[in-house]
Amino acid sequence: MKIIRWILGRIILILDFVTRPKKIKREVSEQKKYDDLFKNHSIYQFHTCPFCVKVRRYLRKNSLNIEIKDARNNKNFRDELKKYGGKIQVPCLRIEEKNNIIWLYESKDIIDYFEKKIKS
Ligand SMILES: N[C@@H](CCC(=O)N[C@@H](CS)C(=O)NCC(=O)O)C(=O)O
Incomplete structure (x- = not known):
């Protein structure tokens, strides 16, 4: 079972690599605006x-530089996700606001969140 999962994982990564979308190009100042907007997100x-x-x-296509935390191989990240997010389910977006931290699960909700932010 582990080997099948490993093989499927490699296939997913290869397909992702050969079909990956082009990054949108922005002016440096424009890109900085987005980098600043999302600096407290991971x-x-x-x-x-x-x-x-x-x-x-989605992040690549929209050139959104968000910190990525590997919750499979990094025990600290995994523990953080479980303790503060509430469960081990990925992807999960951590949004650090002024006095608040939001843990957003569900890939669709995460993409919708970014869509709303970049269009506002
Ligand atoms: N509906 C969720 C599905 C997410 C999901 O099933 N993630 C799996 C990994 S592919 C997971 O976190 N499994 C928990 C685990 O493996 O411990 C989404 O779209 O984000």
Whole structure:
């Protein structure tokens, strides 16, 4: 079972690599605006999770530089996700606001969140 999961994971990564979207190009100052807007955001993920790949592709296409935290291999990140997010499910977006931290699960909700932010 482990080997099948490993093989599927490699297939997902290869397909992602050969079909990955082009990054949008922005003026330096414009890009900085987005980098600043999202500097207090991070995504907990597993590298081969298809839902995480979906989110990573979205981020790449939109040139959104969000900190990525590997919750499969890094025990601290995994523990953080479980303790503060409430469960081990990836992807999960951690949004640090002024006096508040939001843990947003579900790939669709994460993408919708970014869409709203970049269009506002
Ligand atoms: N509906 C969720 C599905 C996410 C999901 O099933 N993630 C799996 C990894 S692919 C997970 O976190 N599993 C928990 C685990 O492996 O411990 C989404 O779209 O984000």
